[in-house]
Amino acid sequence: MNSPLLPTYARADVAFEKGEGSWLVTRGGERYLDFGSGIAVNVLGHAHPHLVAALTEQAGKLWHVSNLFRIPEGERLAQRLVDATFADRVFFCNSGAEANEGAIKMARRYHHQRGQPERFRVVTFEGAFHGRTLATIAAGGQPKHLEGFGPKVDGFDQVPFGDHEALRAAITPETAAILIEPVQGEGGLRPVPPQCLRGLRELCDERGLLLIFDEVQTGVGRTGKLFAHEWSGIAPDIMTIAKGIGGGFPLGAILATEEAGAGLSAGTHGTTFGGNPLAMAVGNAVLDVVLAPGFLDHVQDMALLLKQRLAELVDRHPAVLKDVRGLGLLTGLRSVVPNTDFVAAARAQKLLSVPAGDNVARLMPPLNVTAAEIHEAASRLDAACSAIEAQAAGAAEGAT
Numbered sequence: 001m002n003s004p005l006l007p008t009y010a011r012a013d014v015a016f017e018k019g020e021g022s023w024l025v026t027r028g029g030e031r032y033l034d035f036g037s038g039i040a041v042n043v044l045g046h047a048h049p050h051l052v053a054a055l056t057e058q059a060g061k062l063w064h065v066s067n068l069f070r071i072p073e074g075e076r077l078a079q080r081l082v083d084a085t086f087a088d089r090v091f092f093c094n095s096g097a098e099a100n101e102g103a104i105k106m107a108r109r110y111h112h113q114r115g116q117p118e119r120f121r122v123v124t125f126e127g128a129f130h131g132r133t134l135a136t137i138a139a140g141g142q143p144k145h146l147e148g149f150g151p152k153v154d155g156f157d158q159v160p161f162g163d164h165e166a167l168r169a170a171i172t173p174e175t176a177a178i179l180i181e182p183v184q185g186e187g188g189l190r191p192v193p194p195q196c197l198r199g200l201r202e203l204c205d206e207r208g209l210l211l212i213f214d215e216v217q218t219g220v221g222r223t224g225k226l227f228a229h230e231w232s233g234i235a236p237d238i239m240t241i242a243k244g245i246g247g248g249f250p251l252g253a254i255l256a257t258e259e260a261g262a263g264l265s266a267g268t269h270g271t272t273f274g275g276n277p278l279a280m281a282v283g284n285a286v287l288d289v290v291l292a293p294g295f296l297d298h299v300q301d302m303a304l305l306l307k308q309r310l311a312e313l314v315d316r317h318p319a320v321l322k323d324v325r326g327l328g329l330l331t332g333l334r335s336v337v338p339n340t341d342f343v344a345a346a347r348a349q350k351l352l353s354v355p356a357g358d359n360v361a362r363l364m365p366p367l368n369v370t371a372a373e374i375h376e377a378a379s380r381l382d383a384a385c386s387a388i389e390a391q392a393a394g395a396a397e398g399a400t
């Protein structure tokens, strides 16, 4: 593969020409069942008629005006997000990392405005992923993301996942906030138990910290609730979203309570592209569908079915698969074989999935996936497991 692109990605040698719902089609007409959804982005699958209509209609009217002017479509989308969540205020940007950068700035400003500028540090968790900018790689704390990029941005203290003692010990008079994904996505589909999220809320209240949820991957219906933290019954002070909210159009947002967001006054933060009319039209169209009565029930039903089918596969193929991970349609399989081998074997059966940490392959179909497509995915995964087993048997025979 000779390409002028920087080789920052290990791309599979497949290119798609079009998509229809849960399916992607190559130029040669080969159909792949897409259970990767562009890394949990295409919540309504490909070429959803309502999204296509919203985008094309807006494209003929107005693309971009900048944030020097009011953008009514953005005010409407923000109001709908406020009405559907804990939040009072919304800031639109273009990506997950940018949303997290803004959330970190918001938390620092909050304490600065309250006369405690020394409170700027953010506690994060091992296995976290918050993006690839300089601050968000420091927040994520993964050595492989930090290496070679100069001094790590200061102000992040990482504690082991699930270690309550370490968490309490990490909080100092300089701590501004706790930042956590309700389900670690890239880290390997590790859900934070609801009681732990409630414990974090209590801890933040007790110590005057802001609680920031990174729902870039878990949000917009992915786990069967509009936002994953709703399963715990508590709310953060700040939440970042991206992936699903644009349904494939680049869009991110920071949602905050009035109090938490108060520090970001005029001139303190901004973006040229964030919240432009094209993005806002698509975001509103995504919400039209995701907020419709019954939609999240469908996600929960499909999640249950997928989980059952995946559990059967684990039972049938113990030499290949270890267990089922995740929450809702943010689910996947931890394998015995390297997860990249498993993802490749599934792709050979024309079923797309996405590797994650902890040797997991993520299965994240569009949220409007059908039961028939889940059964089809299960049979393709079954075939992938059998192919891996046959290969292993062949290798063992060759060795004797």
Ligand SMILES: *Cc1c(COP(=O)(O)O)cnc(C)c1O
Binding pocket: 094, 095, 096, 097, 098, 100, 129, 130, 131, 132, 181, 185, 186, 214, 215, 216, 217, 218, 242, 243
């Ligand atoms: C994908 C992701 C990000 C980064 O989003 P980008 O749009 O790639 O910048 C941040 N946090 C989480 C939890 C993610 O899954």
